[in-house]
Amino acid sequence: MISAGTPLFTVSELAAETDRLFKALLHVDCTPGKSWDYEACRQFAPLTLEINRLKKEKDAVILTHSYVEPEIVYGVGDFKGDSYYLSLMARDAKAKVILFAGVVFMAETAKILSPDATVIVPDRGSGCSLADSLTGDQLRQLKAAYPDAAVVCYINSTADVKAESDVCVTSGNVYDIIASLPQARILFVPDRLMGENVRTELQRRGVAKEIITSDGTCIVHDVFDAAAVADARLRFPGLKVVAHPECTPAVAAVADFVGSTGAMMKYVKTTPAPYYLMLTECGLVGRLQVETPEKHFIGGCRLCPYMKLNTLEKVRDALRAPRPDQIVMLDEDIRRRAARCIDRMFELAPKD
Secondary structure (H helix, E strand, O other), X not given: OOOOOOOOOOHHHHHHHHHHHHHHHOOOOOOOOOOOOHHHHHHHHHHHHHHHHHXXXXXXXXXXXXXXXXXXXXXXXXXXXXXXXHHHHHHHOOOOEEEEEOOHHHXXXXXXXOOOOEEEOOOOOOOOOOHHHOOHHHHHHHHHHOOOOEEEEEOOOOHHHHHOOOEEEOOOOHHHHHHHOOOXXXXXXXXXXXXXXXXXXXXXXXXXXXXXXXXXXXXXXXHOOHHHHHHHHHHOOOOEEEEOOOOOHHHHHHOXXXXXXXXXXXXXXXXXXXXXXXXXXXHHHHHHHHHOOOOOEOOOOEXXXXXXXXXXXHHHHHHHOOOHHHEOOXXXXXXXXXXXXXXXXXXXXXXX
């Protein structure tokens, strides 16, 4: 695994790093066919040591989404979490270099909020079925059809779409922000299923809004099935089912809890149950296995092929000498308009 250009580390440094990784990843078992045993950690150690050394040399921080592999999150990540938290960290970062281990729209968000930093992404192919489902041109056409609507974009969207929107939202603040808007009609993009779940939740809260959506969905969350949830409840008495609002309304209706990545983690950590079924990406299960090793998860999660394009080798190479395609560049007019959209989210989001 060590390439010709990799610096040498002492036996004691490698042993200490292997022990650190093994202790952190001991309970992880969320990706079929992949292991985080001691031998795997021994193989990761030269890479994590080099990456952490490069961060210091280049004044870099690494933002890691919860869906990327645990050896990245716990081996080299400076900040780990969901889109909203990482947006805050990107906004407040003072580093010269921001490496975003996630997907491209997240790296774009980091560049929007930290324009003076060099923002890099390990794999330019790490797209998102939601973000890639709608372009700025397509949104302009929708806006022309609904000129009286407030345009609300989910954070899983491109910089072009954010630049055309009035306010950005995350799965954690979407209900409160939409409820606070004066417009009765809301054009919500790009997630159709989340839009349907928002409509249902606002009706439950007694908030009268007409929600119009585009037709994007998440390839991870749109495949979960309500019948499978019913079967799991029969096999595991006392099971708690935790779902993301990108799931179908049918799945959301039979879940015990529906919430953002951060909210799902908080729910599992604070809600006792003999078993948990996580209807989300497997990386979140990996984090919970690390941080709540006493909890029991029965499987059912799905892998995001885009998130899994992030590897330690790609992170290392991007920090060493990023290729032009790994450096996130944005038109300044688009960046400024997108920044206003995100700043509006920060203004309207509930303060904890």
